[in-house]
Amino acid sequence: MMLGPNATNRFQVVKKSILYLISVLCLFALIGLFTTISPALKIPTNTLTNWTSEIEGTTFLYLFGMENRLFEEAVPPEAEIPNLSSTIFQIATSIKPDDPRSLLGNELPGFSIYDSEIFIAGEGTNYTNLSVESSPPLEEVLRDRDAVVDEDIDDEKPEKAPDGHPTTGDKKVVYIYNTHNYESFLPHLPGVTNPNYAQHREVNVTKVSDRFASALSNLGIGNTVEKTDTMKLLDEKKMEYWQSYDAIRSNVQEAFASNKDIQYIFDIHRDSQRKKETTKVINGESYAKIAFVIGGENKDYEKNLEIASKLYKIMEKKYPGLSRGVLPPKKGAGTDGVFNQDLHENALTVEIGGVDNSLEELYRSADALADVFSEYYWDAEKVNSE
Secondary structure, X not given: OOOOHHHHHHHXXXXXXXXXXXXXXXXXXXXXXXXXXXXXXXXXXXXXXHHHHOOOHHHHHHHHHOOOHHHHHHOOOOOOOOOHHHHHHHHHHOOOOOOOHHHHHHHOOOHHHHOOOOOEEOOOOOOOOXXXXXOOOHHHXXXXXXXXXXXXXXXXXXXXXXXXXOOOOOOOOEEEEOOOOOEOOHHHOOOOOOHHHOEOOOOOHHHHHHHHHHHHHHOOOOEEEOOOOHHHHHHHOOOOHHHHHHHHHHHXXXXXXXXXXXXXXXXXXXXXXXXXXXXXXXXXXXXXXXXXXXXXXXXXXXHHHHHHHHHHHHHHHHOOOOXXXXXXXXXXXXXXXXXXXXXXXOEEEEEEOOOOOOHHHHHHHHHHHHHHHHHHHHHHHHHHHO
């Protein structure tokens, strides 16, 4: 017996409805099972999170829509009805049939870095040259090394804003610190060639923070620079290098408690990438490129992402190509994942340059970052005062 087109369509609708109804019943059965079994036998929450993270969001909307049609209104017009077999396959294997990265990322060492989305890719930024977070042994970080710095570089000061430029007065609205405060630069470390050993107790990224602070002050933005020696703190507490964010966290919290005027936070680092990826020539002068890093394990990272994206847009306008972009959210094994950005919605982790950049290049970029932030800050103040 042949079925007509209408009968066939009705049969397909009924078939899919029955399958989804069975899925919903199974879901509720599993929920009941998970809530009644012994705690020792329960599946860890992070395991459930990993399973459900592989499911397309529209699948949940379709399932909820079967019970409440309001959810159907949230389904994008171009979205197709999810395939039940593909959904189950994704949950069981963590492999997305239409995305080969999900398979290769599990099988090829190092390929998992491609299984993420770059928020904003700056000039030349792609999955092959993303930020590298090194974690050298603490004893190597603390090792005494020679360093060479041209005194004329430190004598040069950022340009001052013209008279009549707005100012925050006595308010210190920006807080600057360095979690990895011994991160240094190979051009200033004679005899050191291993990027992992580009560490020094004096000639390091704190000089870049001081330059950034000085440039902000000249633009009327009051600030304070945290002088805690994080590496020394780690040594005193018998902690490892990868625990740096935990070691400095209480100091950051104390700064907030003692200064209610703080509105923005900058944690300044340098990358472990080489010069080709971290340098940009603008108007004949060499700059250390700037990257904004987002902690993907901070549940409110969207707020940090918003300000990073706005600063990137201003930087592209004023210093085209200087920024490497807003990089993929850092999370998972081998990284902190939060970077203390959960302490404030305007907390930024910024990487200025890499191991091969000179202080001259780094200072130019610190001045540029201050210039960009100044435009953002005063525009925001103008809006808030209206």
